[in-house]
Structure formats: C-alpha cells, structure tokens
Amino acid sequence: MSERVLVVYRESSDVQPYARAIESVGAEPVLEEVRTGLRIGPCCGLLLTGGGDVDPALYGEIASPETDPPDPERDAVEAALIDEALARDLPLLGICRGMQLLNVHFGGSLVQHLPTVGRHVRRTSDRGLPAHRVVIEPGSMLASIAHRQMWEVNSRHHQAVARLAGGFKVCASDPEDGTVEAIELPARRYVLAVQWHPENQVSNDPEQRTLFQTFAAAL
Ligand code: MN
Numbered sequence: 001m002s003e004r005v006l007v008v009y010r011e012s013s014d015v016q017p018y019a020r021a022i023e024s025v026g027a028e029p030v031l032e033e034v035r036t037g038l039r040i041g042p043c044c045g046l047l048l049t050g051g052g053d054v055d056p057a058l059y060g061e062i063a064s065p066e067t068d069p070p071d072p073e074r075d076a077v078e079a080a081l082i083d084e085a086l087a088r089d090l091p092l093l094g095i096c097r098g099m100q101l102l103n104v105h106f107g108g109s110l111v112q113h114l115p116t117v118g119r120h121v122r123r124t125s126d127r128g129l130p131a132h133r134v135v136i137e138p139g140s141m142l143a144s145i146a147h148r149q150m151w152e153v154n155s156r157h158h159q160a161v162a163r164l165a166g167g168f169k170v171c172a173s174d175p176e177d178g179t180v181e182a183i184e185l186p187a188r189r190y191v192l193a194v195q196w197h198p199e200n201q202v203s204n205d206p207e208q209r210t211l212f213q214t215f216a217a218a219l
Contacts, residue, residue: 002028003219006043008081010034010051010074017127017199018049018095024202025209025216034074040084045091045219048078048098050197053159059109066113066158079105086188091218093211094193096157099183102193106165113158116177120155127200131155132174134181134196140171141184141192145214146207153181153196160195190218 005022007029009015015031022029030043040046055070056063063070078098082105085092094102100110114120122131130152136143143149151172161180164170172182172194185191194211201208 002026003045003216004028004030004043005045005047005216005219006040006081007031007047007049008034008038008078009049010071014051015049017197018047021199021202021209021212022047022216025212027216027219034071034077036073036077038077038081040081040088040090043090045093045215046081046085047215048082048092048094048101048193050096050098052097053112054097054101054104054110056110056112059104059163061109061112064112075101086191089189091190091215092188092192093190093215095199096195096197099193099195100159100161102191103161103165103168103183106167108161108165108168109163111160111162114160114177114179116179117158119174119177120157120160120179122155126204127154127156127197128202128204129154130201130205132176134172135175136182137169137171137173140169141186141190142171142182145192145210147210148207151207152205153194153198154201155196157195190215
C-alpha cells in the first residue's frame with residue numbers, strides 16, 4: 001500500500017494538480033476540505049496548498065487594501081496540522097500560501113503586497129510556464145534536492161515572507177528583487193516550502209518532480 005499524504009484545500013477546483021503530483025511519485029493523496037478538527041491521523045505527510053492570503057492579524061498587522069478577506073477557519077485548521085506534523089516529525093511540503101502560513105505560524109511576517117508584484121503574478125494559460133529565476137542557497141536541503149544553483153519557476157503570488165520565522169532558513173530567493181522563494185526548517189527531517197507552484201511545473205520541467213519525489217521518499 002502506498003503512503004498517504006494529507007492534502008488540504010478550500011476550493012475543490014484547485015486541488016487536482018496537487019493530487020496528480022503526489023500520485024505521480026507513487027504516494028496516495030488524501031484530499032480533505034478545510035474543517036475544524038481535521039487531523040493528519042493515519043496519513044504520514046502533509047501538503048499545504050495555495051489559496052487566499054493569511055490573516056495579517058496573525059502577524060500583528062492591519063490588512064492592506066490588496067489583501068484577501070481573512071479565512072480564520074482555514075488559518076487555524078492548517079496551523080493545527082502544522083503542529084501535528086512537526087510533533088510527529090512528518091514530512092511537510094508547503095506551497096505558496098502554505099509557505100506563508102508556515103512562516104507566520106512560527107512568528108514570521110509577510111509583505112502584504114509586493115512592490116515588484118508584476119514580476120510575481122504571471123497568469124498564463126499554461127500555469128507551468130516559468131516566470132522568473134530563483135537562486136538556491138548552497139548547502140541547503142533544497143540544494144541537495146535540486147542539484148542546481150538556479151531554477152526557472154512559475155509565479156502567482158502577490159505576498160511573500162518579510163520577517164523570517166525563527167529556526168527557518170531561506171533556501172531560495174529571486175536574484176533580481178530578493179523576494180524569498182523557499183524556506184526550510186533544518187531541525188526537522190523534511191519541512192520545506194516553496195513560493196512557486198511545482199504541481200503545475202512537473203509536466204513541463206521534470207526536475208521539479210524531485211520536490212515531490214524527495215517528499216514521498218521521506219514519508
Ligand atoms: Mn515569485
């Protein structure tokens with residue numbers, strides 16, 4: 001039996017690319033809509049997906065006009081799942097909003113609307129097309145996964161990590177404007193989060209599959 005990964009979503013129309021990426025590396029996605037009381041339970045990994053903005057109140061800020069209306073239930077449910085994953089030292093892969101929530105949950109903050117937003121919100125019909133480069137930090141877990149110093153990534157985020165959460169390490173950033181593009185938590189076996197959407201890139205760039213392959217291998 002393949003290992004099960006909990007994939008949490010708010011909009012069912014958004015979840016299929018994540019599910020297919022997990023399936024493509026031989027693991028079984030367990031798709032669960034956000035609901036209070038949701039637990040990782042019998043799954044042995046957590047995938048946090050993209051979506052609306054994290055409530056700025058969680059990092060002590062007033063919402064800017066560009067920030068999405070808050071979804072306190074989703075923020076709280078996913079924060080509890082992060083705690084469960086870390087307590088059990090389960091592999092956690094955060095994508096886009098997932099990365100932002102992970103950072104906020106451990107005391108970090110976000111840029112609510114990037115000054116270079118045009119560079120990071122690229123909505124193309126093919127969601128797998130790259131938008132900008134990221135530089136990968138030598139010696140990081142991500143470097144050992146990617147086996148390269150640069151990656152061409154897609155991009156559709158208007159927010160990003162501002163103050164980094166304690167214990168985390170920036171493992172990729174945009175070389176042009178310095179935007180944080182990936183973070184990891186060295187104290188755990190596999191806690192990695194990226195700002196781009198590898199679930200859309202796996203078909204165009206087989207090397208992005210290594211993110212899901214190493215995640216599945218850690219289950
Ligand atoms: Mn970006």
